[in-house]
Amino acid sequence: MSTESEGVALDVDRLRMRYGTVDVLHDVTFQARHGEVLALLGPNGAGKTTTIEILEGFRIRSQGRVAVLGTDPAHGDERWRARIGVVLQSWRDHGKWRVRELLAHLGTYYTAYTTPEIQRPWDPDELIAAVGLTEHAHRKLKTLSGGQRRRLDVAIGIVGRPELLFLDEPTAGFDPQARHEFHDLVRRLADDHHTTVLLTTHDLDEAEKLADRILVLNGGRIVADGTANQLARRIAGQDEVRWLCAGRRFTERTTDSTGFARDLFARHGEEVQELEVHRASLEHTYLALVREAETIQEGTR
């Protein structure tokens, strides 16, 4: 049975990439299930864009096995490509086109790839509403602001209702409201449409808010893979649980705060008040993971 039929949308096994004589990806291995949102984090030059471009079929890997929706992206055909969405850095061409006109035009390409499960393309007016561009539907592209263009980039990436969406730093340049709306849109794509999403970002709050799982890439190696909670625990070890019971304040450290809280309520019921669970922030965790990986890599040089 193929991994795709087992619910795996992305399957990357010992992926290597070499530019000239320099290895920039070393045995990168991870999987994503259908409907999962994965954030790829890592310092500048870690290999995030290279990884994404290999998965998109835009770069040919040096070694390793890669399956994207069950297909090797180096040999993906048009039908495969129609199932993938890519949000590229800003769409600069077609300045004279209008927003709705361009989306309706690009959408026609996907009609042939409609399946019983997925009606392609996305209705242009619904799509424009989903990315918050309704007021600007009839504006020419060259008159859009940077943030509005970025929303359009996202709309172009999803017009074919992709089953898998790649987003490379999608919210760079967004104002807080646009960022918030974009986060809602990505969560809706994953939750309601079962779209798998792989995004790169330098915004740790974004990763924490959006991602079901976080991968940290450093120096071309995956140095962590897990939920924000799991990563925090790996570094900080334990959560701190605080609560008030019969007028007294308590603090306890635990590796299983959910189980701890369940027991607490089972034992003390409504006497438990003001329950708080604190864990290391993702920023703290991320910096510690990158530092830890750099120490190990220096030791092996």
Ligand SMILES: Nc1ncnc2c1ncn2[C@@H]1O[C@H](COP(=O)(O)OP(=O)(O)OP(=O)(O)O)[C@@H](O)[C@H]1O
């Ligand atoms: N075409 C290329 N030829 C040679 N080296 C390259 C090429 N593209 C990328 N690299 C190198 O590969 C490494 C990984 O680059 P990549 O762009 O994948 O990193 P990144 O994690 O996306 O970085 P950033 O956060 O800065 O976007 C870097 O050392 C970069 O200099």
